[in-house]
Amino acid sequence: MGLTDLLTGPRWRSSEGLYGTVPIITATLLVTAGAILFAVPIGVAAAIFISEVTPSRFKSVLKSISEVFAGIPSVIYGFFGLTVLVPLLRDTFPSHLLMGYSWLAGSILLGIMALPTIISVSEDALSAVPKSYREASMAMGATKWETTIKVVTPAAISGISAAIILGIGRAVGETMAVMMVCGNSAIVPDPIFNVFSRIRPITSTIALEMPYVVIGSTHYSALFFLALILMIMVLAISMASKIIVNRTRRKFGETENKPSLTGIIVAKLPVPLVNGFKNALVVAGLFLIAYFISLTFSNSFGAVLIGISVTVAIVASSLLWLNRLKNEGVSDRPRNPSEFIESIPVKIKAVSRNIITYALVITVVFMGASLFYDDVVAFMAGLAVAAAYVTLRSVFRRIDSRVVQKVAHTALLAVMIFAILLLVYILADIFIEGLPMITWDFLTGYPKDAGRAGGIYPAIVGTLKLIVGSMIIALPLGMITGIFLAEYAKDTPFTRTVRNSIDILNGTPSIVFGLFGMSAFVIYFGFGNSLLAGCITLGLMVLPVIIRTTEEALKAVPGELREGSMAMGATKWETTVKVVLPAAIGSVITGVILSIGRVAGETAPIMFTAVIMYQRVMSHSIFDPVMALPYQLFYLATEGMGSPAMQSAVATVLLIMVLSMFTLASVVRHYFDKRIRW
Amino acid sequence: MNENTKLILAVAVTAIICITGTYVAVGGSDGDDSSGTTLSVAGSTTVFPLMGLYQESYEKYTNVTLEVTGNGSGAGANAVINGTADIGMLSRDLKQAEIDAGLKSTIIAKDGVAVIVGSGAGVTDLTLEQIAKIFSGDITNWSDVGGTAGTIAVTVRDAESGTRDCFDTVMKAAYSSYAIPDSANEVGGSGAMVATVNGNATAIGYVSLGYLGQLTSGSAVKVEGVDATPANVLNESYQIQRNLILATMGDPSGAVQNFFNWILGPQGQQIAAKKDFVPVGSVTV
Numbered sequence: 018m019g020l021t022d023l024l025t026g027p028r029w030r031s032s033e034g035l036y037g038t039v040p041i042i043t044a045t046l047l048v049t050a051g052a053i054l055f056a057v058p059i060g061v062a063a064a065i066f067i068s069e070v071t072p073s074r075f076k077s078v079l080k081s082i083s084e085v086f087a088g089i090p091s092v093i094y095g096f097f098g099l100t101v102l103v104p105l106l107r108d109t110f111p112s113h114l115l116m117g118y119s120w121l122a123g124s125i126l127l128g129i130m131a132l133p134t135i136i137s138v139s140e141d142a143l144s145a146v147p148k149s150y151r152e153a154s155m156a157m158g159a160t161k162w163e164t165t166i167k168v169v170t171p172a173a174i175s176g177i178s179a180a181i182i183l184g185i186g187r188a189v190g191e192t193m194a195v196m197m198v199c200g201n202s203a204i205v206p207d208p209i210f211n212v213f214s215r216i217r218p219i220t221s222t223i224a225l226e227m228p229y230v231v232i233g234s235t236h237y238s239a240l241f242f243l244a245l246i247l248m249i250m251v252l253a254i255s256m257a258s259k260i261i262v263n264r265t266r267r268k269f270g271e272t273e274n275k276p277s278l279t280g281i282i283v284a285k286l287p288v289p290l291v292n293g294f295k296n297a298l299v300v301a302g303l304f305l306i307a308y309f310i311s312l313t314f315s316n317s318f319g320a321v322l323i324g325i326s327v328t329v330a331i332v333a334s335s336l337l338w339l340n341r342l343k344n345e346g347v348s349d350r351p352r353n354p355s356e357f358i359e360s361i362p363v364k365i366k367a368v369s370r371n372i373i374t375y376a377l378v379i380t381v382v383f384m385g386a387s388l389f390y391d392d393v394v395a396f397m398a399g400l401a402v403a404a405a406y407v408t409l410r411s412v413f414r415r416i417d418s419r420v421v422q423k424v425a426h427t428a429l430l431a432v433m434i435f436a437i438l439l440l441v442y443i444l445a446d447i448f449i450e451g452l453p454m455i456t457w458d459f460l461t462g463y464p465k466d467a468g469r470a471g472g473i474y475p476a477i478v479g480t481l482k483l484i485v486g487s488m489i490i491a492l493p494l495g496m497i498t499g500i501f502l503a504e505y506a507k508d509t510p511f512t513r514t515v516r517n518s519i520d521i522l523n524g525t526p527s528i529v530f531g532l533f534g535m536s537a538f539v540i541y542f543g544f545g546n547s548l549l550a551g552c553i554t555l556g557l558m559v560l561p562v563i564i565r566t567t568e569e570a571l572k573a574v575p576g577e578l579r580e581g582s583m584a585m586g587a588t589k590w591e592t593t594v595k596v597v598l599p600a601a602i603g604s605v606i607t608g609v610i611l612s613i614g615r616v617a618g619e620t621a622p623i624m625f626t627a628v629i630m631y632q633r634v635m636s637h638s639i640f641d642p643v644m645a646l647p648y649q650l651f652y653l654a655t656e657g658m659g660s661p662a663m664q665s666a667v668a669t670v671l672l673i674m675v676l677s678m679f680t681l682a683s684v685v686r687h688y689f690d691k692r693i694r695w
Numbered sequence: 696m697n698e699n700t701k702l703i704l705a706v707a708v709t710a711i712i713c714i715t716g717t718y719v720a721v722g723g724s725d726g727d728d729s730s731g732t733t734l735s736v737a738g739s740t741t742v743f744p745l746m747g748l749y750q751e752s753y754e755k756y757t758n759v760t761l762e763v764t765g766n767g768s769g770a771g772a773n774a775v776i777n778g779t780a781d782i783g784m785l786s787r788d789l790k791q792a793e794i795d796a797g798l799k800s801t802i803i804a805k806d807g808v809a810v811i812v813g814s815g816a817g818v819t820d821l822t823l824e825q826i827a828k829i830f831s832g833d834i835t836n837w838s839d840v841g842g843t844a845g846t847i848a849v850t851v852r853d854a855e856s857g858t859r860d861c862f863d864t865v866m867k868a869a870y871s872s873y874a875i876p877d878s879a880n881e882v883g884g885s886g887a888m889v890a891t892v893n894g895n896a897t898a899i900g901y902v903s904l905g906y907l908g909q910l911t912s913g914s915a916v917k918v919e920g921v922d923a924t925p926a927n928v929l930n931e932s933y934q935i936q937r938n939l940i941l942a943t944m945g946d947p948s949g950a951v952q953n954f955f956n957w958i959l960g961p962q963g964q965q966i967a968a969k970k971d972f973v974p975v976g977s978v979t980v
Contacts, residue, residue: 030854030877115895115898200881203877204878228767229769229773230773231776232777467746467763468747546764546774629764630763632763638733656884657887657909
């Protein structure tokens with residue numbers, strides 16, 4: 018089986034030895050795109066509301082609500098999707114969704130999960146816009162809303178883009194929730210925008226097929242190939258967000274990051290070679306995008322032809338355009354895309370922006386409507402919506418700007434309330450059903466009848482064991498590395514590369530850790546499906562978080578403290594241990610508690626490394642597997658085992674455990690925030 | 696609450712969590728200390744509930760502890776081959792590749808695969824050919840097989856399921872162009888299959904007899920006029936049937952062999968019969 022077969026094969030069916038990744042990769046792209054369409058308007062609106070409209074005393078409340086969203090384990094979202102969202106969609110679209118399992122369900126769920134990232138990062142970006150910008154705009158007589166939309170948001174646009182990209186990163190790597198609601202058919206939706214289709218993204222495929230793969234077989238390699246593609250996607254996403262963050266820094270006059278090893282190597286290469294490489298990358302990227310899109314409606318030979326012709330067309334027309342600009346003496350040959358865009362005359366820009374907007378509106382409405390009505394009606398609907406959009410825009414231009422502000426702020430408030438209600442609903446749904454089930458016997462009893470009845474004691478203890486074990490592995494290693502990076506490491510290209518690698522590790526999807534843990538610890542080192550293998554895997558997963566929080570916390574301690582201590586004759590080590598570390602301990606503890614919350618709720622890394630479904634007697638050997646709460650919930654919910662109340666009760670216990678970690682973290686942070694003053 | 700109280704509280708909670716955690720992690724004496732053998736069991740979700748019952752009874756007599764996971768027949772066989780489980784549960788016979796890898800099978804019971812339909816289907820009896828055509832997508836409406844008009848929602852098991860293996864084999868024999876379309880709704884376990892049919896009035900699926908007790912809405916249809924019952928599996932008039940086996944690397948020995956002997960003895964077989972499986976030993980149904 019060659020690389021081309023993997024990349025162009027239209028079918029993935031392990032039982033027949035078919036490992037074409039087209040439907041799988043397409044599914045990941047589609048479900049992510051859908052999630053972003055859902056999350057970006059809500060997330061950005063909520064961020065604008067929190068940053069620009071909310072009175073300052075409510076700000077921290079709203080921000081911590083969005084943090085609660087982030088703290089809920091993905092298996093809980095999956096459980097909510099399975100028990101509430103899927104039946105709801107099935108009943109809303111009875112003629113389109115026979116079961117409710119769909120791309121639509123997956124995207125909505127992923128969108129909810131990406132919300133906290135988008136809200137908090139966008140909010141930071143908006144708040145970072147200097148006050149003088151707002152004052153200047155208001156002084157010119159603009160209303161608050163006009164200032165927000167025309168001055169503050171454009172100034173923060175890079176940060177907001179970074180937020181969206183990070184949200185994409187979260188959605189791409191998510192496993193449990195999508196696996197529970199997407200229906201998992203390895204098909205390309207027909208037509209490509211059919212949101213009611215069942216799909217099977219990369220992460221679900223790995224999680225579904227890993228249990229029965231034969232080690233060393235073609236199938237095994239194909240799953241690792243999928244993991245590789247996932248990693249490439251995540252890498253590309255993290256690089257893109259880095260580039261954008263750097264650009265923002267430059268814009269607000271901060272210095273850029275110094276280059277890492279790779280940066281230095283690139284700088285030493287001859288310029289034509291680098292440029293040639295960049296151009297080749299752009300051309301390859303264009304070709305791949307065109308190729309993949311056309312694969313959905315054409316065979317692979319046709320797709321290659323379309324890919325080549327689209328690429329040639331784009332490259333040729335942009336070269337012609339550039340040449341014309343040069344001949345007219347409008348500018349020198351633009352060196353990068355943004356200069357290129359700036360070189361376009363204002364009028365043409367405005368017109369083309371309008372054309373693009375209308376085309377987009379019409380296309381999106383057409384795609385949505387054509388799922389319900391025939392194409393002609395759908396197209397008319399697209400036109401109608403575009404016309405309504407034009408009318409509304411001109412109406413809004415004419416009415417009083419204070420009225421516009423009122424309407425806009427009300428709309429933002431509505432979005433914020435929607436987001437909060439969503440959270441309350443998810444939590445209430447689980448708590449109301451689950452809490453009455455929780456008795457002392459349930460918490461301390463052993464399961465009966467294959468987990469359908471009885472208690473969940475072994476699962477609670479198993480989760481605690483996983484927490485303690487992973488912390489024993491990650492804490493010393495992570496804190497020492499963090500201290501080293503902050504206090505001892507000089508700012509060399511090598512340490513910058515280490516830091517970049519840690520960031521990449523931080524963004525790695527948890528299913529990839531699961532895959533790695535299984536092949537390395539379970540199989541290669543021969544630990545078997547065991548507590549030990551699970552703890553190491555989870556430990557590795559939270560290591561980057563602990564390193565980074567320790568490092569950031571230590572760096573936040575002012576240099577004067579160190580200088581003062583050194584001046585008293587203390588050694589560097591004494592200073593670090595007795596002065597710097599105590600000053601930073603609040604943030605370090607907060608980081609550690611947050612990682613404990615994450616470990617408690619993660620399912621994907623332990624499902625092939627450490628857990629079993631049913632245990633009547635607990636073993637105390639670290640080479641034996643354990644039961645764990647998140648996996649138990651996943652298994653009960655997907656297998657329909659036990660009453661819904663029993664499932665909700667397991668979810669409730671898990672939620673209480675995780676949320677109390679978050680509350681604890683915020684109490685600790687508050688306490689130290691107030692105590693420590695420089 | 697003043698600041699000091701808050702801090703003390705926070706430290707106390709952290710300490711409690713750490714201490715309890717360490718206590719259980721290093722194996723404090725919580726009364727369930729096991730000094731005996733541990734056997735890890737993985738595989739078929741059909742056999743999983745049965746294994747759960749075996750476990751509850753067997754652990755009373757011996758100091759053997761069982762660790763059980765249900766993740767599909769293929770997963771069970773591969774877990775034994777990969778060395779991550781001692782016993783694999785399969786709801787189909789071993790494939791040649793698995794025998795070549797050194798697996799040996801012990802038949803513990805027979806089982807029928809019931810065809811289950813949602814509460815709104817309006818059918819009680821289907822022929823093998825009708826069933827095969829429905830699953831191939833050649834019949835898409837319940838009214839075409841004498842039921843209430845409504846699009847049929849086909850649900851199948853994952854490719855590695857023993858139940859699917861058995862079902863597909865019988866269907867292929869009944870209808871030569873039997874083929875499951877890629878777009879069929881696929882579920883990863885027997886319980887998930889039942890849950891799907893419980894929740895969807897127009898659904899059709901298939902599941903082990905041992906899971907029919909979980910079917911709360913909808914029903915099992917007669918196949919070629921024969922009810923899906925253990926008695927009809929035993930007298931072979933019900934056609935969709937297979938063996939349930941336990942697989943080991945090489946012949947079973949030691950604790951595994953003792954366990955297998957107990958399963959095949961009167962006590963074990965009685966439990967299988969209670970779960971609606973068909974015993975292979977000398978127990979009357």
